[in-house]
Amino acid sequence: MENxxxxxxxxxxxxxxxxxxxxxxxxxxxxxxxxNHYRKGAGANTTQVLVAQKLxxxxxxxxxxxTTPGLYKLTPFAKDQLQAGAISDPAELTGKVAVxxxxxxxxxxxxxxxxxxxxxxxxxKKGERAVTISLGSPQAVGGQIAAxxxxxxxxxxxxxxxxxFQNMYVISISGENVTLKTTTLQQPGExxxxxxxxxxxxxxxxxxxxxxxxxxxxxxKNLTSG
Numbered sequence: 265m266e267n268x269x270x271x272x273x274x275x276x277x278x279x280x281x282x283x284x285x286x287x288x289x290x291x292x293x294x295x296x297x298x299x300n301h302y303r304k305g306a307g308a309n310t311t312q313v314l315v316a317q318k319l320x321x322x323x324x325x326x327x328x329x330x331t332t333p334g335l336y337k338l339t340p341f342a343k344d345q346l347q348a349g350a351i352s353d354p355a356e357l358t359g360k361v362a363v364x365x366x367x368x369x370x371x372x373x374x375x376x377x378x379x380x381x382x383x384x385x386x387x388x389k390k391g392e393r394a395v396t397i398s399l400g401s402p403q404a405v406g407g408q409i410a411a412x413x414x415x416x417x418x419x420x421x422x423x424x425x426x427x428x429f430q431n432m433y434v435i436s437i438s439g440e441n442v443t444l445k446t447t448t449l450q451q452p453g454e455x456x457x458x459x460x461x462x463x464x465x466x467x468x469x470x471x472x473x474x475x476x477x478x479x480x481x482x483x484x485k486n487l488t489s490g
Contacts (some may be wrong), residue, residue, distance in 0.1 A: 308341040313350040313371050314357075318470075320366040321433060326357025332410065336372060349374035358420035387406060394435055395442075395452040396443045397459040404442055405468045406444070411436045414469050419453070428458060431469065442466065456472040 314336045329335050360377040417429040420480045433445040446452050458464050
């Protein structure tokens with residue numbers, strides 16, 4: 265009787281379906297077990313390292329990088345994908361400074377950083393200058409600007425606002441004094457003149473923001489033109 269029942273089980277349509285379901289369940293269990301073992305093995309063979317989430321410009325201090333949200337992310341990599349000297353602990357950045365631009369998506373390595381220097385001049389290239397202007401809190405975006413920020417410089421004079429410079433690098437901030445990096449010999453003089461004769465406002469910008477080729481001018485006419 266058992267042989268007859270088993271024979272019917274294998275020959276009937278319902279029996280074939282049942283066997284297929286059983287086989288699928290066994291295969292699914294085997295796959296789950298395999299994936300669990302694979303994940304455990306993969307986790308054991310990966311290392312979390314610091315990866316830049318956006319452009320980190322040269323001369324940005326390690327203290328700014330490790331304390332500024334969104335500049336880096338701890339990301340797991342297989343050991344054979346790690347860059348030489350890849351940094352896994354943000355504390356390793358303390359007291360250091362970026363010696364070159366670090367692109368978004370790039371692993372942070374020991375060779376990307378050098379000893380921090382108290383001298384601003386040590387971080388300037390040929391043709392670059394550092395100029396300091398005094399600004400109130402609103403003009404400095406309410407304290408949201410920090411060393412390493414990129415800003416646009418607007419000048420308000422005689423009821424009209426002019427975009428003076430774009431994409432300027434903030435070297436440091438001390439109280440109301442903001443030190444900016446200039447890239448031409450004329451820029452420091454223009455900033456000093458603007459600070460003496462008009463009101464200067466800084467506008468925080470993203471690191472990958474576009475450059476406006478035709479600089480805008482805004483006055484009260486723009487506000488009432490609609």
